[in-house]
Amino acid sequence: MRYQTRMSQPKTSQRRTRQREAIRRALDETGRPMSPTELLEAARAEVPGMGIATVYRNLKAMAEANSVQTVDLPGEPPRYEIARKGHHHHFHCRRCDRVFEVDNCPGNMKKLAPRGFRVDDHDITLYGLCASCRKGA
Amino acid sequence: MRYQTRMSQPKTSQRRTRQREAIRRALDETGRPMSPTELLEAARAEVPGMGIATVYRNLKAMAEANSVQTVDLPGEPPRYEIARKGHHHHFHCRRCDRVFEVDNCPGNMKKLAPRGFRVDDHDITLYGLCASCRKGA
DNA sequence: GTCGTTGCAAAGCGTTTGCAGCCTA
């Protein structure tokens, strides 16, 4: 008989908790990448006493389970969005600080790198004014 | 006669200190974006007792004076490089973790954003293997 | 001598973790 190896096992199950559902709901309804603090505020509308550690723990778990994606923007703390199918980028509004998904991609970044380098991926962040901020200027 | 307004005034002068020179020299000689910790190690070869706060203060001052530029990469702490003339991007090696300048730019990112958005700038980060890591695989 | 600069330690900020009690299945 084989002994069980001591590798880290996937969790037996995920329980449904009000906290987790509130976080997912906020992410779904907002439809944009959100910061842990934004999520906490939104989720507290449903679960008043909720703590920030719970937000971080759930985001981490959801990211590992691929139900949410981490959105890393240059020079600032990560935000989180519901998992999308494909490759995409982001637009960061300078006025309202909100981040939006951008589906298009110029593609073919390979040739930008110095000779001898191998490029296997890229990140693009666009900056400017979103539609509503542009109007409300 | 007008009273002097209480606005924050530009500093009278910048003194030449061993610390500041050591930092600039490290940046010059390395030719790549460096982290504050890397800079501290390099600078300590010249100024043994140097502290990390000095590195941060000088980088901040140099960035404000436009003699160095902050390199913000998605999902990690900023690095610093000597100020370049033009618009450029960066390549981040997955193996050695070093960052290299990339002069090319696909340009014309305007049309990637959703309709109604105004794009005024963008950041691109390339990922892969640099030339030496590719060889030494 | 003036005052910009430095090292040290403490404080900040975003994030993670230890722990005891809670609650889902």
Add this chain to the structure above:
DNA sequence: TAGGCTGCAAACGCTTTGCAACGAC
């Protein structure tokens, strides 16, 4: 009931700041 989950507070890693001594000009 078992053990995943939660809130709280402490711990963390990176960066900034207060302060008294230091040193460039």
